Amino acid sequence: xxxxxxxxxxxxxxxxxxxxxxxxxxxxxxxxxxxxxxxxxxxxxxxxxxxxxxxxxxxxxxxxxxxxxxxx
Numbered sequence: 001x002x003x004x005x006x007x008x009x010x011x012x013x014x015x016x017x018x019x020x021x022x023x024x025x026x027x028x029x030x031x032x033x034x035x036x037x038x039x040x041x042x043x044x045x046x047x048x049x050x051x052x053x054x055x056x057x058x059x060x061x062x063x064x065x066x067x068x069x070x071x072x
Contacts, residue, residue, distance in 0.1 A: 002027040016044045034068040042068035 002013045005027045007020040013027035019041070021028045030043030039049050051066035 003029060010040075010043075019043050030068065032067075032069060036066045036068050037063050046070045048072055 002018045005013065005018075006025060007013050007027050008022070008025060010020045013020050017030060018027040019030045019034070020026070030045060032046050034042065034046065036042050036049040037051065039047060042049055046068040048069050048071065049066045050069050051063045054062050054064045056062065
């Protein structure tokens, strides 16, 4: 496990179980329900980002958050 190793990006962590917390610059556990806005924010154990969307008055959709999951 790469938990608490120093990192600057996710590829410096054990991608199956860890992702890089860029604000703290350490590898942290990836868990079911980790926050995300795209699949790039998730790890291999929970590779899909179930996104929450907001629709503006003009019909434009924006991702406002999401959670990592292992199911589509």
